[in-house]
Amino acid sequence: MTPGPIPLSQRPPPTRPRIRWRIYLFLFGFGMIAYIQARSITVAGVQMMPQLGLTAAQLGWLETAFLVGYTGLQFPGGVIGQRLGARATFVLIGIVAVLATLATPLAPWFLTGGALFAALLTAQLVLGASQGPIFPVSAGVFEAWFTPDKWPLVQGVQSCALGLGAALAPPLITQLMAAYDWQRALLWIALPPLAVILWWGLYARNTPEQHPKVSAEELAELGGHVRAEPDGRISGSRIAALFADPQVLILTGSYLCMNYVYYLIANWCFLYLVQERHFTMLEGGVLAAIPPLAAAAGAGVGGQLTMMLVRRRGVRRGLRVLPLISLPAAGLLQFVAVDATNAYVAVGVLALCFFCVEVNEGPYWTAIMHTGRADTMAAAGILNTGGNLGGIVGTPIVGYLAGRHDWTAAFLIGTAFAFASAAGWLLVDPERRAAG
Numbered sequence: 001m002t003p004g005p006i007p008l009s010q011r012p013p014p015t016r017p018r019i020r021w022r023i024y025l026f027l028f029g030f031g032m033i034a035y036i037q038a039r040s041i042t043v044a045g046v047q048m049m050p051q052l053g054l055t056a057a058q059l060g061w062l063e064t065a066f067l068v069g070y071t072g073l074q075f076p077g078g079v080i081g082q083r084l085g086a087r088a089t090f091v092l093i094g095i096v097a098v099l100a101t102l103a104t105p106l107a108p109w110f111l112t113g114g115a116l117f118a119a120l121l122t123a124q125l126v127l128g129a130s131q132g133p134i135f136p137v138s139a140g141v142f143e144a145w146f147t148p149d150k151w152p153l154v155q156g157v158q159s160c161a162l163g164l165g166a167a168l169a170p171p172l173i174t175q176l177m178a179a180y181d182w183q184r185a186l187l188w189i190a191l192p193p194l195a196v197i198l199w200w201g202l203y204a205r206n207t208p209e210q211h212p213k214v215s216a217e218e219l220a221e222l223g224g225h226v227r228a229e230p231d232g233r234i235s236g237s238r239i240a241a242l243f244a245d246p247q248v249l250i251l252t253g254s255y256l257c258m259n260y261v262y263y264l265i266a267n268w269c270f271l272y273l274v275q276e277r278h279f280t281m282l283e284g285g286v287l288a289a290i291p292p293l294a295a296a297a298g299a300g301v302g303g304q305l306t307m308m309l310v311r312r313r314g315v316r317r318g319l320r321v322l323p324l325i326s327l328p329a330a331g332l333l334q335f336v337a338v339d340a341t342n343a344y345v346a347v348g349v350l351a352l353c354f355f356c357v358e359v360n361e362g363p364y365w366t367a368i369m370h371t372g373r374a375d376t377m378a379a380a381g382i383l384n385t386g387g388n389l390g391g392i393v394g395t396p397i398v399g400y401l402a403g404r405h406d407w408t409a410a411f412l413i414g415t416a417f418a419f420a421s422a423a424g425w426l427l428v429d430p431e432r433r434a435a436g
Contacts, residue, residue, distance in 0.1 A: 006212055006320060014215040020049075020145045020208065020222075024154060026200050027138045028161045030090065033193045034131045036172065037101050037166025040186055041124060047182040050099050051107060059119060062124045063267075064395070069128025069387035077133025078140070078381025079239065085206040086141045093130045094197035100127035101190040105183035135365075135384055140377035143369050144207045147222060149311055151369050156303015156362035163296025163358070166266065167289050226261050244381055247371045247432055252386035254323075254424030255364050258357060259390030260417040261330055264410065265291050265354045267391070268398050270302075277343040277408045294351035295358040300325075300361025308367065315370055318362045323425040330356040331418030334411040348389040357418075363425075370430035390417075 041048075045059045081089045102121040111119050135158075142154050176185035205211040208222055242248055270288040273279045279287060302322055310318035322338065333353035340346040372379025401410040 006123055009221070009325065010146075011216040012213055013313040014217040015213065018218050019211055019214045020218070020220075023141065023145055023204060024158075026090075026204060027141060027197070028158055028375070029196055029239060030094070030200075030272035031138070031161035032135055032165040032168070033196065034097070034134055035162050036169045036189060037097060037127060038070075038131065038174055039166055040101070040189060041066070041104065043170050044177065044182040044186055047177055048343040048430075051182070052116065054117070060399075063119045065124040066128035067388065067391055067395075069125040069130075069394060070132045071128075071385055073129040073132025074136060074379065074385040074388065075381035078136035078377035078379070080093065081133050081377040082375070086137050087131060087204045087206050089137050089160060089199065090204070091197055091201045093133055094184055094193060094200070095133075096130040097127055098190055098193055098197070100124075101186060104187040107188075108183065133381070134382035135390060139365055139369055139372075139380035141234050141355040143207075143373070145222075148315075148366075148370070150311060152306035153303045155365040155369075156299045156301075156306065156359075159299030159303070159358060159361035160296040161290045165293040167296065170285060170289065178193035238375060239378060242375060244370070245371065246377075246429060248368070248379055248382055248430065250427050251364060251367055251371070251422050251430075252383050254421045254428070255383055256267075256386040256390040257417040257421035257424070258327065258360060258364075259387040261334070261353070261357050261414045262387075263391035263394050264398055264414050265357070266295075266348060267395070268402065268410075269350060271402060272407055273343075273347065275402065275405065277345065277346060283413045290347060291351045291354040295354040298355035298358035299361045301355075303362035305359070306362040310366070316429050317349070319367050319430060320425050321429065323360050323363050325423055326359050327418050327422035327425075328355040331415040331422075334414045337413045340410045365426060367430040383390035 037380060041062055042059070045054075045062075048054055049059060067227070077089075077093070082117060084092070103126075107116055107119040138158060139155070142151055146154055155375050173182075173185050173189065176188055180188075208214045208219060269291055270284050271282040273287055277284075306319065307320055309321050312318065330353050333349050333356065337346045337349040337353060365380065368379050368383045369376050397413065397423065398410045401407065
């Protein structure tokens with residue numbers, strides 16, 4: 001049963017840091033954990049393939065299963081989050097993610113052959129599905145716990161967690177594999193999240209008004225915004241209205257285009273450096289960690305800059321500035337990267353390109369929050385479905401071109417996607433639905 005608001009007379013004295021920032025740290029941690037879990041299979045695959053008799057194509061199918069589950073649960077996960085509340089939803093999906101992570105190293109002790117591959121495929125599908133609601137539900141938490149002027153900052157900094165998790169996964173898992181083996185390495189990374197999930201379940205509440213440690217002073221800082229909490233009564237007609245909303249569709253289409261570039265660099269950078277730039281596997285592994293770190297920095301910087309721009313220029317104009325500059329820049333930088341004669345310069349340019357892509361996380365997610373308001377979780381689920389479709393669309397294109405060693409075409413297609421993504425922002429007016 002959802003607890004009701006606590007009277008102001010029963011509120012405790014104010015604390016530092018504020019409770020909303022403690023809630024935020026949990027969401028930052030959930031994002032980092034998710035990306036460590038998601039990247040674990042690709043790193044462990046080095047030992048899994050010879051030990052289990054898996055081919056590179058089968059490993060690719062495991063990655064695809066994760067992405068399909070992740071994409072498919074974006075919107076349903078947002079609706080579930082609105083109906084169950086963020087507190088219960090994160091406990092539920094967190095436990096399922098831990099079980100799916102555990103299933104991968106445990107399955108070979110019980111199964112072999114086709115049955116084993118089917119189990120691994122199912123585990124990755126379930127892991128992806130369990131992580132699908134994380135960012136749509138996080139957006140709803142930010143909508144309820146932070147004032148609109150802070151939305152770009154909290155969204156951008158949370159996106160840092162993704163880059164940090166992606167950068168941390170390879171060295172962490174390779175060290176564990178060196179000390180033990182791939183199965184024990186995955187077992188070790190599966191268990192610590194249980195402590196975070198339990199702590200969240202005991203500490204978190206869906207809104208500031210429900211939290212017993214939120215002071216009257218903190219509620220005053222949030223003002224009347226705390227009443228714009230996620231609406232658990234979301235109906236079929238309201239869901240249909242979201243899918244028909246022009247602003248939701250424009251943002252989703254633009255985000256899809258941007259994420260072709262995101263997945264191109266995030267998933268294919270290592271292969272590009274080894275195959276096209278002729279680095280050794282060890283060199284490529286080290287250098288491939290640079291773009292995700294640049295992306296993490298970009299997300300944080302973009303969140304801060306967008307917050308400042310929105311305060312000075314208003315929501316509509318302030319949110320447009322960075323996408324209209326950085327997305328065309330990312331398109332041009334892809335062309336520069338493939339044309340660079342020096343391989344190390346190419347790495348640096350790709351890192352700068354990834355930085356330019358990720359500075360836009362704050363603008364996209366803030367815009368969908370302004371558009372969705374009480375239906376933010378569901379609206380964000382639609383946005384992130386489009387974002388991950390960018391990966392589903394791009395993966396076969398890049399895979400085909402990489403097989404032909406035609407990396408120039410893969411990146412030039414990315415240039416076109418980046419410019420199309422920027423063009424979408426000329427039509428974005430996130431206050432239109434909120435004001436209607």
